[in-house]
Amino acid sequence: MSAVIPDHLHDHHHPAPGGLMRWITTTNHKDIGTMYLVFSFIMFLSGGVMALTIRAELFQPGLQVVQPEFFNQLTTMHGLVMVFGAIMPAFVGFANWQIPLMIGASDMAFARMNNWSFWLLPPAAMLLIGSFFVPGGATAAGWTLYAPLSVQMGMGMDLAIFAVHIMGISSIMGAINIVVTILNMRAPGMTMMKMPLFCWTWLITAYLLIAVMPVLAGAVTMILTDRHFGTSFFNAAGGGDPVMFQHIFWFFGHPEVYIMILPAFGIVSQIIPAFARKPLFGYASMVYATASIAILSFVVWAHHMFTTGMPVAGQLFFMYATMLIAVPTGVKVFNWVATMWRGALSFEPPMLWATGFIFVFTMGGFTGLICAIAPIDIQVQDTYYVVAHFHYVLVAGSLFALFAGAYYWLPKWTGVMPSETLGRLHFWCSIVFFNITFFPMHFLGLAGMPRRIPDYALQFADFNAMASVGAFGFGLSQLIFIAVAVRCARGIGQRATARPWDGAEGLEWTVPSPAPHHTFETAPVLR
Amino acid sequence: MSAHAADNRRLLVRLTISAVVMFAFGFALVPFYEKICEVTGINDLLKPDTAATNTQVDESRWVTVQFDSNVHDLPWRFRPQQAAVRVHPGELVHVAYEVANTRAYAVAGQAVPSYGPQLAGQYFRKLDCFCFSQQTLEAGETRTMPVVFVIDPGLPAEVNTITLSYTFFEVAGRRTSAAGRLPAGADST
Ligand SMILES: [Cu+2]
Numbered sequence: 001m002s003a004v005i006p007d008h009l010h011d012h013h014h015p016a017p018g019g020l021m022r023w024i025t026t027t028n029h030k031d032i033g034t035m036y037l038v039f040s041f042i043m044f045l046s047g048g049v050m051a052l053t054i055r056a057e058l059f060q061p062g063l064q065v066v067q068p069e070f071f072n073q074l075t076t077m078h079g080l081v082m083v084f085g086a087i088m089p090a091f092v093g094f095a096n097w098q099i100p101l102m103i104g105a106s107d108m109a110f111a112r113m114n115n116w117s118f119w120l121l122p123p124a125a126m127l128l129i130g131s132f133f134v135p136g137g138a139t140a141a142g143w144t145l146y147a148p149l150s151v152q153m154g155m156g157m158d159l160a161i162f163a164v165h166i167m168g169i170s171s172i173m174g175a176i177n178i179v180v181t182i183l184n185m186r187a188p189g190m191t192m193m194k195m196p197l198f199c200w201t202w203l204i205t206a207y208l209l210i211a212v213m214p215v216l217a218g219a220v221t222m223i224l225t226d227r228h229f230g231t232s233f234f235n236a237a238g239g240g241d242p243v244m245f246q247h248i249f250w251f252f253g254h255p256e257v258y259i260m261i262l263p264a265f266g267i268v269s270q271i272i273p274a275f276a277r278k279p280l281f282g283y284a285s286m287v288y289a290t291a292s293i294a295i296l297s298f299v300v301w302a303h304h305m306f307t308t309g310m311p312v313a314g315q316l317f318f319m320y321a322t323m324l325i326a327v328p329t330g331v332k333v334f335n336w337v338a339t340m341w342r343g344a345l346s347f348e349p350p351m352l353w354a355t356g357f358i359f360v361f362t363m364g365g366f367t368g369l370i371c372a373i374a375p376i377d378i379q380v381q382d383t384y385y386v387v388a389h390f391h392y393v394l395v396a397g398s399l400f401a402l403f404a405g406a407y408y409w410l411p412k413w414t415g416v417m418p419s420e421t422l423g424r425l426h427f428w429c430s431i432v433f434f435n436i437t438f439f440p441m442h443f444l445g446l447a448g449m450p451r452r453i454p455d456y457a458l459q460f461a462d463f464n465a466m467a468s469v470g471a472f473g474f475g476l477s478q479l480i481f482i483a484v485a486v487r488c489a490r491g492i493g494q495r496a497t498a499r500p501w502d503g504a505e506g507l508e509w510t511v512p513s514p515a516p517h518h519t520f521e522t523a524p525v526l527r
Numbered sequence: 528m529s530a531h532a533a534d535n536r537r538l539l540v541r542l543t544i545s546a547v548v549m550f551a552f553g554f555a556l557v558p559f560y561e562k563i564c565e566v567t568g569i570n571d572l573l574k575p576d577t578a579a580t581n582t583q584v585d586e587s588r589w590v591t592v593q594f595d596s597n598v599h600d601l602p603w604r605f606r607p608q609q610a611a612v613r614v615h616p617g618e619l620v621h622v623a624y625e626v627a628n629t630r631a632y633a634v635a636g637q638a639v640p641s642y643g644p645q646l647a648g649q650y651f652r653k654l655d656c657f658c659f660s661q662q663t664l665e666a667g668e669t670r671t672m673p674v675v676f677v678i679d680p681g682l683p684a685e686v687n688t689i690t691l692s693y694t695f696f697e698v699a700g701r702r703t704s705a706a707g708r709l710p711a712g713a714d715s716t
Contacts, residue, residue, distance in 0.1 A: 109535045176542045183538060184531045214546050218553025233557060236639050238698050244560050248553055311569065 024119070027111035028517060029096045032118050034413070036093025037406075039121055041485075043085030044399075046129065048475050050078040055437075055471035057454055058464050071454035072140035073132065073156070079143025080160065083260070084167045085125055087398050091263040092117075092174045094405055095202050097413060099178060101508035101515060102196045104187025104524040109180035117173040124166035131159035142452060144253065145219075147234030147245040151226045158227070161220045168213045175209035178202055187507070189526030193287070196506050197280065200287050201266030204294045208255045208262075211298075216252040219245060243308050250301035258297045260394060262290055264361075264401030265332055268354045270506070271408050272336050275351035276343025277503035282335040289328035289335075296325045306377045315374040322372035326365070333362055348501070349423025353404030356431050357397065364392025367442070382452075385445025391438045400430070403481065408504075411496030414488040415514030422484045429477035436470030575659060576652035584617035585680045592678070594622065595692035602630040603664065605695055608671070616680040624657065624672050624693070628664035635663040635698040643690035650679040651689065661698055 023035060054074050057065040066074065096114065100107055108114045131138040136154025139145070145164075150157055182203045186195070222233040223245070232238025234245045265286075273280045280286065302310060302318040310318075336358055347355070367389040371377050380386060403426070410418045440463035445451075449460045456464065487493055499509040511519045563569075592614060594607035604627040614620050628634055638658040642648040653659075657672035664670060678689070 109531065110539065172546050176539060176546070179542060180535050180538045184534050210542055210546050211549055214550035215553040215556075218550050222554070222557075232698070236637075236696070238637060238696075241560070241564075244557065247560055248556050251553075251556065309569075311567065 025115070027107070027115050029100050029108045029111070029114065030413075030515060030517065032108075032114050033093045033095075033097030035118050036089050036096060036121075039118070039125075040086050040088075040090035040093060041481075043081055043089070043125060045478070047078050047081035047086055048478065050074045050081065052471060052475050054078065055468040058456070059468040060465070061456055061458055061461050063455060066454065068454045069140065070137065072142075072452065073138040075452050076140050076142050077128065077132070077138050080128060080139075080163075081125075082394075083143060083256070084164065085121075085128070087260050087394065087402075088167075088171060089121060090402050091202075091205075091260070091398075092171070092178075094198075094263065094267065094402070094409075095174070095178050098409065098508060099181055099199055099202060100185070101412075101511065101519060102199055102506055103182065103185065103190055104507050104520045104526075105181060105185035106518065106520050106523075108177050109185055110177050113173055114177055117170045117177065120166050120170040120173075124163040124170070127159045127163040127166070131156040131163075134159065144246075144249055145223065146249070147223060147226070147242040148236075150223050150245075151234055158224065161224050164220050165217055168217045171209050171213050175206035175213075178206040179210070182206075187520070187523040187526060190507075193284065194526070196266075197269035197283065197286055198263070198266035201262040201269070201290050204290050205259050205262045208259050208294055208297070212252040212255040212259075215248065216256075219248040219252065222248075243305070246305050246308065247302070250304045251298075253304065254301045255294070255297040257390075257393070258293055260398045262293065264357070264398045265290065267401045267405035267408070268336065268357055269332075271350050271354040271404055272339050274408070274501050274504040275348065275354070276340045276345055278339055278343045279505075280335070281338035281341075282331070285331055286335055289331040292328040293325060296321065296328070300325065303372055303377070306374045307381045319372055319374045323369060326369050329365055333358060333365075344503075348407075349418060349420060349427060350404050350408035350501070352424065352427045353400050353407060356427060357400040357404060360396030360400065360431065360434065361393060364389060364397060367392060380445055382450055383445035384441040384449045384451055387451050388438050388441035388445060391441075395438070396431075396434055403427075403430075406481075406485075408501070409508075410485070410488050411500040411513050412508055412511075412515055414491070415496050415512075416488040416491055417494040417496050417500060418484045418488055419493055422480055422487075426477060426480040426484065429480065430474060433470045433473035433477055437467050437474055438470075440464075440466050440470075575654055575656070583680060584615050586615055588616055589613050590616055590678055590682065590686070591688045592620070593688065593690045594624070595690055596624060597692065597694040598636075599694050599696045601634065601636055601695050601697045603628055603634070603636060603695055605693075614678060616678045616682055618677065619654075620676055620678075622674050622676075624674065625669065626662070626664065626672060626695070627669040628667060631666045633663055633665045635661050636695040637661045637698050638693045638695045641692050641694070643692065644686065647682065647686055647689040650682040650686075651691065652677045652679060658693060662695075 023031065026032060026035075053066060054071065057063070057071055096108065099105075128138075134155050136156055138156040139150065139153050139160040141149035141153055141157065145157075145160070182195070182199055192200075222231070225231040226233050226235055226240070232240040234240045234242045236242060269280055269286060300318055300322045302314060303322045306315055306318075340355075345351070367385070371380060371386060371389055407418050407423050410416070444460055444463050444467075447460065449456055449464075496513040498512050500513065501509075507520075507524060508515070510524065590613070591611055593611040594609065596605045596607055598605050604625075606625055608623045608625055612620060612622060640653075640656070640658050642651055653674060653676045655673060655675040657674070662670070662672070674691075
C-alpha cells in the first residue's frame, strides 16, 4: 500500500521524511491505519501457523508432531496472538482509516498519541512471540491465564504479562483517541444520530475498552506480584483464592468478546445497505441494541464459571442475563435481513463476506445461547463444543467482517478495485473450509472431547482428521487475500472511482480514490 | 483542529482518569469478592465450624476417618500421628499431626485441607485445626498440632470412609513475619 500514498505527499507544505522514517514518525491516520492492518495481518498469519501446528498434531490420535508441553504453549499463544495481536488491532486499523473519513474530520484527535499506540504493538508482539525461546518456553496456562497455573509457569509467563500490559495501554490510548475524535471532531451537521453505524459501534466499543482493559491489566499485575513479590491474591496457601482470578478475568473477558464483535457489526451494517441499495433498516434500534449489548456484557461474566461451584441462584442469574443478550443481538440480525428484504441485491466480494458473516455468525450465536444454559454448559464446559462456538463467532464473526470491510474499503485505500475473481474464490474457500474445520467440533464436544489436550480417544479420530484437513484448507485460502491486497497496493487492476460501489453512502465516498494523504482539512458541509 | 484542542484535552483527562479508576476497581474486586464469600458463606475454608448443639451421637454407625499429609515444595516433615480412626457420627474426636522444619531457617506454611469423597467435606466439622492459620516453624523446630472434629450425623449412609488430606504450602515472602499470626497455644509444643 505504500506505493500509492506518497504521490500525494508532495502537494502539501511540509516535506515528510521518506522511507522507513516516514512510517515510524507518521501521525497521519491513514498511514497509522495501514500499519495497524498490516501488523494485524502478520499476527493473523503467525497465530494461524500455531493453529495449523495444533491441527497437525490432532490429525491423528497419539503424539506425532509436538510434545504436550509445547502443544499447551501453542494453544495459549494462538489465543493470545489472535485476540490481542490480530483481531483487536485490525479493528483499530479500520477505525483509524475510516472514522475520520466517515465523520468528516481531518485526522484523529490526538495524532501523536495515535502513533504511540501503534508503535507499542510491535514490541509487545516481540515479547509474546519471543517467549517461545526463553527457558521453559511460552506460557502454557491457556489464553485466559488462569491461576494457579499462571502463578507457577516459567519466565515465559512474565513476558506474556508484560506483553498484555503493553497491548492494554495501546488499546486504551487508541480507544481514548477514538472517543474524543467521534465526540468532538464531527463535521458540522453530523449529529450523533446521523453518524454511520460503524462509528457508533466503535464509540461504544471504545468505552468498553476504557472500562475493562484496565481490569485485565490489574488481574495480570496481581499474577505478577503473586509470582515475584510474595502477595497471595490467587494463592490459596496465603489465603488467596484462584477462583477469584476467574471472576476478575471474566469481568474483562466477556466485554472483551463484544469489543471483538461490535465493530464487526458496524462494518456489516455499512456494507449490507450499500449492496441492497436501501437504507439500513432500523438505524436507531441498531444503536440502542449495540448499547444494550455493551451494558449487559458487564453482568454476565460468570457464565464462564458455571462449574466452579457457584450457588444455584448465581447460576440462574448469570444464565438468564446471558440469554437476555440474545434479544438485542437478534434485533441486529433481523435488521440486516430486513435491509436485504426486497433490496436490489448484488453479491460483490464485500457483500458475499457480509452475508456469509450473518449466516455463520448467527450459528455461533445460537451455540452461545446453548452454552449459556447452565445444565448444558456443565456438560460441554471445556470441550470442543465451546471451541466450535467461539470460533464461529470470532472467525466467522469478527474475521469475516474484517475481510468484508477490507474488500469494501480497499478501493478507497488503494485506488484499485480488489480482484472480484480472487475475492469470490477467497470467500468460497474460506466459508467451505471454515465449516469443514469447525462444524465437526460440535460433535466432538458433545461426545466429550476435552479442549487443550494433544491426544484423544480413538473414537474421535474421524472428525479430528476432517477438522485438520479443513484447517489447512482454511489457512491456505487466506494466502489468496495476500494476492488481492498486494495487487491493489501495486496498482494492478481496475481503477476505482470516488464511489466505486453504486449503493454506498457516506462521506468517505466523497473524497477521491485513493483517499489523498490529507482529507477534510476544511470540514465538509452536510445537508 | 485547534478549535477543538481545549475540548479534546478535557475529554482526554476525563477518559484517562476513568481508565485509572477502572484499574483500581480491578483491585477493589478482591475485597469485594472476599466480602461476598464471607456473607454468603461460600468460601470459609479457614474458619472453624460451629459445634452443632445437642448433637446426638449415632452409636449404631461406624465411620472410618483416614488421615493423609503432603507438603508442596516445603522442607518440612509432616505426618499424622494416627493413620486412621473409627468414630461414631456426632462424636467429638481429637487427633494430632506432627510437623518438623528440616531447614536451618524459619519457614511459614499454610495447610489446605481436602476431603475424599469430596461430598464428605460439608459433613466434616472442624472445631479446631492448624489449618485455620499460618504456621511458622523455627529452624529445626518440631511441633504437634491438634485437629478437633465432629462428623455430622447427616452424613449419607453410603459414605463409610472419609479421607482427610492436608497439603502444606510455603507462604512465599513471609518467612519471618508471620509469627504474630500464630494461634494461642500452637507455639509452645
Ligand atoms: Cu462471556
